[in-house]
Amino acid sequence: MQIIILENPEQVAKNATQWISELFSKRTHPILGLATGSTPINLYQELVKSYQQEKLDFSKVTTFNLDEYHNIAPENAQSYRTFMKENLFDRVNIDQENTHLPTCNNEQNPRWQGLAYEEKIKQAGGIDLQILGIGGNGHIGFNEPTSSLSSRTRLKTLTEQTLVDNSRLFNADEYQPTMAMTMGIATILDAKHVILMATGKNKAKAIKEMITGPVTAMCPASALQMHENAIILLDEEAASELPNQQYFQRVDSEHQKIRDKYGLFL
Numbered sequence: 001m002q003i004i005i006l007e008n009p010e011q012v013a014k015n016a017t018q019w020i021s022e023l024f025s026k027r028t029h030p031i032l033g034l035a036t037g038s039t040p041i042n043l044y045q046e047l048v049k050s051y052q053q054e055k056l057d058f059s060k061v062t063t064f065n066l067d068e069y070h071n072i073a074p075e076n077a078q079s080y081r082t083f084m085k086e087n088l089f090d091r092v093n094i095d096q097e098n099t100h101l102p103t104c105n106n107e108q109n110p111r112w113q114g115l116a117y118e119e120k121i122k123q124a125g126g127i128d129l130q131i132l133g134i135g136g137n138g139h140i141g142f143n144e145p146t147s148s149l150s151s152r153t154r155l156k157t158l159t160e161q162t163l164v165d166n167s168r169l170f171n172a173d174e175y176q177p178t179m180a181m182t183m184g185i186a187t188i189l190d191a192k193h194v195i196l197m198a199t200g201k202n203k204a205k206a207i208k209e210m211i212t213g214p215v216t217a218m219c220p221a222s223a224l225q226m227h228e229n230a231i232i233l234l235d236e237e238a239a240s241e242l243p244n245q246q247y248f249q250r251v252d253s254e255h256q257k258i259r260d261k262y263g264l265f266l
Protein backbone atom coordinates (compact mmCIF):
# COMPACT_ATOMS: atom_id res chain seq x y z
CA MET A 1 0.00 0.00 0.00
CA GLN A 2 1.22 3.50 -0.78
CA ILE A 3 -0.23 5.72 1.93
CA ILE A 4 -0.38 9.38 0.89
CA ILE A 5 -1.55 11.84 3.55
CA LEU A 6 -2.68 15.19 2.19
CA GLU A 7 -3.91 18.34 3.85
CA ASN A 8 -7.55 18.38 2.79
CA PRO A 9 -10.21 16.79 0.52
CA GLU A 10 -9.33 19.19 -2.35
CA GLN A 11 -5.72 17.95 -2.34
CA VAL A 12 -6.97 14.34 -2.33
CA ALA A 13 -9.09 15.04 -5.43
CA LYS A 14 -6.22 16.82 -7.19
CA ASN A 15 -3.82 13.98 -6.45
CA ALA A 16 -6.27 11.36 -7.78
CA THR A 17 -6.73 13.50 -10.92
CA GLN A 18 -2.97 13.32 -11.56
CA TRP A 19 -3.06 9.51 -11.53
CA ILE A 20 -6.02 9.44 -13.89
CA SER A 21 -4.40 11.99 -16.23
CA GLU A 22 -1.26 9.92 -16.43
CA LEU A 23 -3.28 6.75 -17.08
CA PHE A 24 -5.06 8.50 -19.96
CA SER A 25 -1.74 9.61 -21.42
CA LYS A 26 -0.25 6.12 -21.21
CA ARG A 27 -3.16 3.95 -22.47
CA THR A 28 -4.93 4.36 -25.82
CA HIS A 29 -8.14 2.83 -24.40
CA PRO A 30 -8.08 3.38 -20.63
CA ILE A 31 -10.45 1.27 -18.54
CA LEU A 32 -11.47 3.15 -15.43
CA GLY A 33 -13.35 1.78 -12.43
CA LEU A 34 -15.57 4.39 -10.77
CA ALA A 35 -17.24 4.90 -7.41
CA THR A 36 -20.18 6.90 -6.09
CA GLY A 37 -20.70 8.55 -2.69
CA SER A 38 -19.78 12.03 -1.53
CA THR A 39 -16.01 11.40 -1.41
CA PRO A 40 -15.39 11.23 -5.21
CA ILE A 41 -17.53 14.30 -6.02
CA ASN A 42 -14.48 16.62 -5.73
CA LEU A 43 -12.56 14.27 -8.01
CA TYR A 44 -15.29 14.36 -10.65
CA GLN A 45 -15.29 18.17 -10.47
CA GLU A 46 -11.53 18.16 -11.09
CA LEU A 47 -11.92 15.75 -14.02
CA VAL A 48 -14.61 17.93 -15.59
CA LYS A 49 -12.39 20.99 -15.12
CA SER A 50 -9.45 19.22 -16.78
CA TYR A 51 -11.71 18.17 -19.66
CA GLN A 52 -12.92 21.78 -20.11
CA GLN A 53 -9.33 22.98 -20.15
CA GLU A 54 -8.65 20.38 -22.86
CA LYS A 55 -6.22 18.51 -20.64
CA LEU A 56 -8.28 15.31 -20.59
CA ASP A 57 -10.01 13.45 -23.40
CA PHE A 58 -12.63 10.86 -22.45
CA SER A 59 -13.52 9.80 -26.00
CA LYS A 60 -11.64 6.49 -25.76
CA VAL A 61 -12.37 5.78 -22.11
CA THR A 62 -14.49 2.85 -20.88
CA THR A 63 -15.84 2.88 -17.34
CA PHE A 64 -17.15 0.26 -14.93
CA ASN A 65 -18.89 1.40 -11.78
CA LEU A 66 -18.53 -0.53 -8.56
CA ASP A 67 -22.19 -0.84 -7.72
CA GLU A 68 -25.82 0.04 -8.39
CA TYR A 69 -28.98 -0.28 -6.32
CA HIS A 70 -31.14 -3.32 -7.02
CA ASN A 71 -34.27 -2.83 -9.11
CA ILE A 72 -33.86 0.88 -9.66
CA ALA A 73 -34.67 2.53 -13.00
CA PRO A 74 -31.61 4.20 -14.55
CA GLU A 75 -33.53 7.50 -14.77
CA ASN A 76 -34.54 7.38 -11.08
CA ALA A 77 -33.01 10.40 -9.30
CA GLN A 78 -31.41 8.06 -6.74
CA SER A 79 -29.81 5.63 -9.18
CA TYR A 80 -26.03 5.57 -9.38
CA ARG A 81 -26.45 5.96 -13.17
CA THR A 82 -28.09 9.36 -12.51
CA PHE A 83 -25.32 10.26 -10.03
CA MET A 84 -22.65 9.43 -12.60
CA LYS A 85 -24.43 11.30 -15.40
CA GLU A 86 -24.85 14.42 -13.26
CA ASN A 87 -21.33 14.41 -11.84
CA LEU A 88 -19.31 13.16 -14.80
CA PHE A 89 -20.77 11.39 -17.85
CA ASP A 90 -22.96 14.29 -19.09
CA ARG A 91 -20.17 16.80 -18.51
CA VAL A 92 -17.31 15.22 -20.48
CA ASN A 93 -16.92 13.74 -23.97
CA ILE A 94 -17.35 10.11 -22.94
CA ASP A 95 -19.37 7.77 -25.18
CA GLN A 96 -22.19 6.76 -22.80
CA GLU A 97 -22.29 3.34 -24.52
CA ASN A 98 -18.92 2.72 -22.91
CA THR A 99 -20.13 3.44 -19.36
CA HIS A 100 -21.24 0.38 -17.40
CA LEU A 101 -22.95 -0.20 -14.06
CA PRO A 102 -23.88 -3.58 -12.56
CA THR A 103 -27.66 -3.42 -12.93
CA CYS A 104 -30.28 -5.97 -11.93
CA ASN A 105 -34.05 -5.64 -11.76
CA ASN A 106 -36.73 -7.90 -10.27
CA GLU A 107 -37.16 -9.69 -13.61
CA GLN A 108 -33.45 -10.57 -13.92
CA ASN A 109 -31.48 -13.35 -12.31
CA PRO A 110 -28.83 -11.61 -10.16
CA ARG A 111 -26.40 -14.53 -10.56
CA TRP A 112 -26.57 -14.24 -14.32
CA GLN A 113 -26.31 -10.43 -14.18
CA GLY A 114 -23.23 -10.73 -11.96
CA LEU A 115 -21.53 -13.19 -14.32
CA ALA A 116 -22.34 -11.00 -17.31
CA TYR A 117 -20.77 -7.95 -15.62
CA GLU A 118 -17.60 -9.90 -14.80
CA GLU A 119 -17.45 -11.07 -18.42
CA LYS A 120 -17.87 -7.52 -19.74
CA ILE A 121 -14.91 -6.34 -17.61
CA LYS A 122 -12.83 -9.26 -18.90
CA GLN A 123 -13.76 -8.58 -22.53
CA ALA A 124 -12.69 -4.94 -22.10
CA GLY A 125 -9.24 -6.15 -21.00
CA GLY A 126 -9.63 -5.65 -17.23
CA ILE A 127 -9.73 -2.47 -15.16
CA ASP A 128 -6.56 -0.35 -15.33
CA LEU A 129 -7.41 1.83 -12.35
CA GLN A 130 -10.25 1.38 -9.87
CA ILE A 131 -11.37 4.36 -7.79
CA LEU A 132 -12.75 3.48 -4.36
CA GLY A 133 -14.26 5.20 -1.36
CA ILE A 134 -14.73 3.46 1.98
CA GLY A 135 -17.80 3.03 4.18
CA GLY A 136 -17.67 3.89 7.88
CA ASN A 137 -17.81 0.11 8.50
CA GLY A 138 -14.88 -0.59 6.16
CA HIS A 139 -16.96 -1.59 3.13
CA ILE A 140 -15.70 -1.10 -0.41
CA GLY A 141 -18.31 -0.95 -3.17
CA PHE A 142 -21.20 -2.51 -1.28
CA ASN A 143 -19.11 -5.38 0.08
CA GLU A 144 -20.37 -5.22 3.61
CA PRO A 145 -18.46 -6.73 6.58
CA THR A 146 -18.42 -10.56 6.34
CA SER A 147 -18.29 -10.41 2.50
CA SER A 148 -16.15 -13.20 1.12
CA LEU A 149 -12.68 -12.03 0.17
CA SER A 150 -13.10 -14.11 -3.02
CA SER A 151 -16.47 -12.59 -3.93
CA ARG A 152 -17.44 -11.56 -7.46
CA THR A 153 -20.19 -9.24 -8.73
CA ARG A 154 -23.41 -10.20 -6.95
CA LEU A 155 -26.44 -8.98 -5.02
CA LYS A 156 -25.77 -7.83 -1.45
CA THR A 157 -28.11 -6.92 1.37
CA LEU A 158 -27.05 -3.63 2.94
CA THR A 159 -26.29 -3.41 6.65
CA GLU A 160 -28.24 -1.23 9.07
CA GLN A 161 -25.22 1.10 9.37
CA THR A 162 -24.95 1.59 5.60
CA LEU A 163 -28.70 2.23 5.32
CA VAL A 164 -28.51 4.82 8.10
CA ASP A 165 -25.30 6.41 6.67
CA ASN A 166 -26.84 6.70 3.19
CA SER A 167 -30.32 7.76 4.35
CA ARG A 168 -29.08 11.40 4.39
CA LEU A 169 -29.18 11.24 0.58
CA PHE A 170 -32.88 10.27 0.39
CA ASN A 171 -35.90 12.54 0.87
CA ALA A 172 -38.52 11.38 3.37
CA ASP A 173 -40.93 10.37 0.56
CA GLU A 174 -38.28 8.47 -1.44
CA TYR A 175 -37.87 4.69 -1.34
CA GLN A 176 -34.40 3.70 -0.14
CA PRO A 177 -33.31 0.37 -1.68
CA THR A 178 -32.00 -2.20 0.79
CA MET A 179 -30.08 -4.32 -1.72
CA ALA A 180 -27.45 -3.55 -4.34
CA MET A 181 -25.43 -5.25 -7.04
CA THR A 182 -21.75 -4.76 -6.35
CA MET A 183 -18.40 -5.85 -7.75
CA GLY A 184 -16.97 -8.42 -5.36
CA ILE A 185 -13.75 -8.07 -3.41
CA ALA A 186 -11.95 -10.40 -5.86
CA THR A 187 -13.26 -8.27 -8.76
CA ILE A 188 -11.74 -5.17 -7.13
CA LEU A 189 -8.45 -6.96 -6.39
CA ASP A 190 -8.20 -7.87 -10.11
CA ALA A 191 -7.87 -4.18 -11.09
CA LYS A 192 -4.28 -3.39 -12.06
CA HIS A 193 -4.18 -0.33 -9.79
CA VAL A 194 -6.62 0.84 -7.13
CA ILE A 195 -6.91 4.27 -5.53
CA LEU A 196 -8.91 4.41 -2.30
CA MET A 197 -9.83 7.94 -1.24
CA ALA A 198 -10.99 8.77 2.27
CA THR A 199 -11.66 12.15 3.81
CA GLY A 200 -13.07 13.28 7.15
CA LYS A 201 -12.97 12.15 10.76
CA ASN A 202 -15.83 9.65 10.30
CA LYS A 203 -13.52 7.48 8.16
CA ALA A 204 -10.53 7.50 10.56
CA LYS A 205 -11.43 4.25 12.38
CA ALA A 206 -12.12 2.29 9.17
CA ILE A 207 -8.83 3.57 7.70
CA LYS A 208 -6.87 2.50 10.76
CA GLU A 209 -8.42 -0.99 10.58
CA MET A 210 -7.83 -1.23 6.83
CA ILE A 211 -4.13 -0.36 7.06
CA THR A 212 -3.01 -1.68 10.43
CA GLY A 213 -5.58 -4.36 11.25
CA PRO A 214 -5.60 -7.97 10.13
CA VAL A 215 -6.90 -8.91 6.67
CA THR A 216 -10.44 -9.79 7.60
CA ALA A 217 -13.86 -10.03 6.02
CA MET A 218 -15.03 -7.86 8.95
CA CYS A 219 -13.18 -4.94 7.31
CA PRO A 220 -13.53 -5.63 3.56
CA ALA A 221 -11.13 -2.78 2.66
CA SER A 222 -8.34 -4.65 4.52
CA ALA A 223 -8.26 -7.01 1.50
CA LEU A 224 -6.34 -4.20 -0.25
CA GLN A 225 -3.33 -5.24 1.86
CA MET A 226 -3.15 -8.12 -0.64
CA HIS A 227 -3.13 -5.80 -3.68
CA GLU A 228 0.13 -5.14 -5.44
CA ASN A 229 -0.67 -1.55 -6.46
CA ALA A 230 -2.99 0.01 -3.90
CA ILE A 231 -2.72 3.77 -3.43
CA ILE A 232 -4.45 5.19 -0.36
CA LEU A 233 -5.17 8.93 -0.55
CA LEU A 234 -6.15 10.38 2.82
CA ASP A 235 -6.78 13.80 4.19
CA GLU A 236 -5.38 14.60 7.64
CA GLU A 237 -8.69 13.85 9.38
CA ALA A 238 -9.09 10.41 7.80
CA ALA A 239 -5.45 9.63 8.69
CA SER A 240 -5.81 10.93 12.26
CA GLU A 241 -6.04 7.52 14.00
CA LEU A 242 -3.11 6.00 12.09
CA PRO A 243 -0.02 5.23 14.14
CA ASN A 244 3.37 5.96 12.51
CA GLN A 245 2.14 8.89 10.46
CA GLN A 246 5.66 10.33 10.28
CA TYR A 247 6.90 7.07 8.80
CA PHE A 248 4.18 7.15 6.12
CA GLN A 249 5.11 10.77 5.32
CA ARG A 250 8.78 9.82 4.97
CA VAL A 251 8.02 6.82 2.74
CA ASP A 252 5.84 9.04 0.58
CA SER A 253 8.50 11.70 0.11
CA GLU A 254 11.00 8.99 -0.93
CA HIS A 255 8.42 7.57 -3.35
CA GLN A 256 7.73 11.04 -4.70
CA LYS A 257 11.32 11.19 -5.98
CA ILE A 258 10.78 7.93 -7.88
CA ARG A 259 7.41 9.14 -9.22
CA ASP A 260 8.96 12.44 -10.35
CA LYS A 261 11.71 10.60 -12.19
CA TYR A 262 9.83 7.65 -13.70
CA GLY A 263 6.14 8.65 -13.66
CA LEU A 264 3.23 7.11 -11.78
CA PHE A 265 2.69 3.99 -13.90
CA LEU A 266 4.98 1.56 -15.66
Ligand code: GLP
Binding pocket: 035, 036, 037, 038, 039, 040, 066, 067, 132, 133, 134, 135, 136, 140, 141, 142, 162, 166
Ligand atom coordinates in the same frame (compact mmCIF):
# COMPACT_ATOMS: atom_id res chain seq x y z
C1 GLP B 1 -21.54 3.91 -0.47
C2 GLP B 1 -20.87 3.32 -1.73
C3 GLP B 1 -19.37 3.17 -1.57
C4 GLP B 1 -18.81 4.42 -0.93
C5 GLP B 1 -19.33 4.55 0.47
C6 GLP B 1 -18.84 5.82 1.19
O1 GLP B 1 -22.27 3.03 0.29
N1 GLP B 1 -21.43 2.07 -2.14
O2 GLP B 1 -18.78 2.91 -2.84
O3 GLP B 1 -17.40 4.34 -0.89
O4 GLP B 1 -20.74 4.54 0.49
O5 GLP B 1 -19.58 6.93 0.78
P1 GLP B 1 -19.20 8.43 1.12
O6 GLP B 1 -18.08 8.77 0.20
O7 GLP B 1 -20.44 9.19 0.80
O8 GLP B 1 -18.81 8.46 2.53
